[in-house]
Amino acid sequence: MPAQPTGPTPTRIAFLGPEGTFTEAALHSLGTPSEGGSVPAASVPAALAMARSGEVDAAFVPLENSVEGSVSPTVDGLAAGAPLVITREAFLEVDFVLGVRPGTGAVRRVASHPHALAQTRGWVAAHLPDAEVVPAASTADAARLVAAGELDGAICPELAAHRYGLEVAATRLADTPGAVTRFVQVERPGQLPAPTGADRTTVTCLVADRTGALLDLLTEFASRGISLTRLDSRPTRERLGVYSFSVDVEGHVADARVGDALLALHRLCDEVRFQGSYPRADGRSTAPVPHRVHDAAFRDAATWLDGLRRGTAG
Amino acid sequence: MPAQPTGPTPTRIAFLGPEGTFTEAALHSLGTPSEGGSVPAASVPAALAMARSGEVDAAFVPLENSVEGSVSPTVDGLAAGAPLVITREAFLEVDFVLGVRPGTGAVRRVASHPHALAQTRGWVAAHLPDAEVVPAASTADAARLVAAGELDGAICPELAAHRYGLEVAATRLADTPGAVTRFVQVERPGQLPAPTGADRTTVTCLVADRTGALLDLLTEFASRGISLTRLDSRPTRERLGVYSFSVDVEGHVADARVGDALLALHRLCDEVRFQGSYPRADGRSTAPVPHRVHDAAFRDAATWLDGLRRGTAG
């Protein structure tokens, strides 16, 4: 039951590309990948598929954003298909720079992904009121087009500017600063990351009756002193009248209270998919665990019950 | 975990005496004890003490009455002191007869225990309006006094009348008919009675905060589909601010759902005392057990969790 230490870091990781995205920047924040160790994927489903097929050892994708909430392709992509489990997470503050070719004077045509354009509309109106605004396939592609001389400026991650040899002409372009995106590394099931005392466990449950089931499910966590750190609730795509809850909770599946709660979910829900136990990386302190749900309390209770059943205690 | 079949019926049982009480009648309803097999005790605490000391193999005492509720000396006597567990139960309809010496004409002086006098006041007023009513130490003692010629009539169990050679002059004297008393046989912990599919488990919990604790405790039973058949709640005698809940639930400690609920109580409560799992004898059908809490559902969940923790499943 005690989880073994994790094995060596996977050597090939597919990330949500193209090169220069926030996802790649978040991946780098965990340490520089070896030469050829990180591979851009065209989409979240593509990255997950590469991890499932074994083409890569892991996929690295965004899971939730402090402004937009859950990233649906990731939540949905993990909920269906062959099992993948989260083994690491990373948090990255998402902000934009204006990348230009060295020596650029006036920025007449500026490009970015429509999402990024929406989040920097105020800055553009204030600082580039006369520029033509052009949509691009991704923030990194905007940088590529600037480098190629087709446009004057790209609203993109700092990494993308560096990647394409652009100069950073302005920083902190987001109209609402402070947005943080959470990224996760997922792998085929194997050795679990060892418990660290500040872990997170992700699980997705399918249930038929939403209101009552959610109440029951939350009760199972609350009665074991387990705090939720994310809750995503919505209809399933394929099965009419079946709801899906994706939750993150504090603790590791190797902790008695978390394991015991998962047992209850397994009995309660139509289907439960375990999606990993891994060290939390948000730097927040984990809520203190009441003594009554420490591992020792579970062990004591089990010893006591064993005695009762053998008739040696009353 | 499967409980072994119970051993031979204990050969010496102390019952709440004296001879001829309802308790003795209930004990006989379970089968005729062997010669010298049943021993009257002066009180419930005395009967329990005899069982604890090993002077007898078991004690047989009233636990609850459909009119009066829990029998406090039994509930309290089981909650404190060396452990005793219930191994059998019996139900007896409690009603009274008028016992007289054969050939008695007018009944001028009638006696009984004050409780019995209170429960037959209407009958006495209607049928013996002019009789002097005299208190006795027990209903059986009233019968003894009649047999000794000191009184004319005893309001007593039919068994007491027979025991003292009295004639039954009238039956069904209780003003409110239909009262049923539940009796239990308790023994020092040993082999548990085997599960029969229609069992009852008795447990007493001590907690410090009453309202919240009871809610938590009931939630643990409800979330596992376990019905309560008795609930007794009151302050403890000795510990200020500590409350005691004595409950009977459907099921056997060998059933996964009952064992799992007891584990939760052990973690939740200041103290839990297991007081036996035994076949129910009230002839009522046990509430159907939902599939999600069958033993198989617990086994499946445990196998699943074991796989998760070993990293072989997602």
Next chain:
Amino acid sequence: MPAQPTGPTPTRIAFLGPEGTFTEAALHSLGTPSEGGSVPAASVPAALAMARSGEVDAAFVPLENSVEGSVSPTVDGLAAGAPLVITREAFLEVDFVLGVRPGTGAVRRVASHPHALAQTRGWVAAHLPDAEVVPAASTADAARLVAAGELDGAICPELAAHRYGLEVAATRLADTPGAVTRFVQVERPGQLPAPTGADRTTVTCLVADRTGALLDLLTEFASRGISLTRLDSRPTRERLGVYSFSVDVEGHVADARVGDALLALHRLCDEVRFQGSYPRADGRSTAPVPHRVHDAAFRDAATWLDGLRRGTAG
């Protein structure tokens, strides 16, 4: 909604007699009744019947005992029949004295009610090992018999000894000291006692499904920050499969949170019987009431909802 102050104290009160009982002593503890103001009743049902018929203004009866739990004739007597509500409560420590005629030497025959004999068995064995022990119809009747010269000693309340001119030869005879009995004064519904800030409300609920209903009922109290101070749960006498919960909670029906909880019980239960709101007399401090369930929070919410429904706020 604010309750009016209570009217004058009732002038005639029936108490559980005979004269000299603990009930009469508890009644005196609330102030000396006027001449002819207190009337002994033969039983709890008799006292309640006198209050219902208007023969007296109120009945004064025991409701619960710290050792024995609820007093069934009172709980049952209030749950059925014409409504009566509690208007006052009193607590009395229950202990016994040995009453003898002045000048008595050896105590050869000692009497009491069988209950009192059971609670003083240890003292009698230690101090009167050779005395003949005789049952009496009540502790007060034992005192009467001693005064009449038929016996040597009575185990009775101090009040009974005084009432019959006996001398107190020994005090604190109870084997387990500290037992406290709670008594209540009940009247036909009329003006409620005014809220004092430290009140208690008594209510009895009938429900068909015990386990779930109790959970729902406790949830209604807990979600409004209301603590229970007594809970009595058992099958009803007359209606098969219907359970009765009798509870005391902190607070007054005029308090918004208590009134709101009663509304929920009225919707939830097959039947709810309100049995009074009255000042608590146990000298314990009432649990602090969270701000979110103060009267002001209810008023603010009502004003807000009213605005929503009229379409003037969002």
Next chain:
Amino acid sequence: MPAQPTGPTPTRIAFLGPEGTFTEAALHSLGTPSEGGSVPAASVPAALAMARSGEVDAAFVPLENSVEGSVSPTVDGLAAGAPLVITREAFLEVDFVLGVRPGTGAVRRVASHPHALAQTRGWVAAHLPDAEVVPAASTADAARLVAAGELDGAICPELAAHRYGLEVAATRLADTPGAVTRFVQVERPGQLPAPTGADRTTVTCLVADRTGALLDLLTEFASRGISLTRLDSRPTRERLGVYSFSVDVEGHVADARVGDALLALHRLCDEVRFQGSYPRADGRSTAPVPHRVHDAAFRDAATWLDGLRRGTAG
């Protein structure tokens, strides 16, 4: 308390533009707007701002999508700023067509919004394997560019194709068919839509402690027999450690059970924002309402409590 009938339909409605979007198509599905009655807005926040300022009578925006979940700009835009309430909803199946200029032969360059490109990637790979794929600012803008002769094909709503005089060369391009988007019309608070018996109520709650608060909040709905039809839970943007729950429930604020639940939320939560009661338009039947929470049950309980407080009933 009974809501008055709604006034005349607003004459000017801002919708999430540009012209030809799914939002405009959904708005048309509710009836043809009068000349100049519908005004495209550049973004969801812009549409909401126009409604708040009074520049238009209402805004019409997407709220949730069966594939992507909640539409964050709408959920967030309604949760902050001056109150707006939902007065109507509409559901639209979201699918794409290929729009071309009449007479077009080979489609060499095809454009759409990157989201739409992602949802039709499979179709494009199968049917236009050699086409260059170009991002556009919106699906409607892609149609405009095709009409202007700058591109050969637009992946867009059918309405956009019609609007720009394009021919529909292919339909049902979505790789996952059946996605449905729910749109809502929001207005400044005023007369509420009258209850129809099949209504929905939207409310957003801010709370400080997520796990416990959500449990309490769901309990308030469940105990009143109210079903949730949407639940969105996430951290608030501006207030650290404060969580926001946006829920849709069955029923109308004029219904006693819904009003009573809102009262409880108002007491429980740091802040509650009512966001409208309106007829549901999904054609699903509303869950049957248990008798115990019908308006009549609330009325009966209120009458009963009123009697208790006046002292006229027990």
